[in-house]
Amino acid sequence: MEVIYGLIPGMLVLGLVAVLVLFWAARSGQFDDLDGDAHRILMDDDVDERQARRFPDAEDDGRDEHRGADG
Secondary structure, eight states: OTTHHHHHHHHHHHHHHHHHHHHHHHHTTTTSOSSHHHHHTTOTHHHHHHHHHHOTTSSSOSTTTTOOTTO
């Protein structure tokens, strides 16, 4: 029964730390965009369009340019 005198303050400290971490995460913007990653993983076509604009020759792997004399 004497162990409860150590458990109660320990749980209060642990609860206080959990609340402080929650407030820190909310203030630092950890919960700003909860749905962004979920939608971004489904919309992979946007990445391909951006890469095509950035690297227009990405479809051509360049093998024709570096082919030897024997063809």
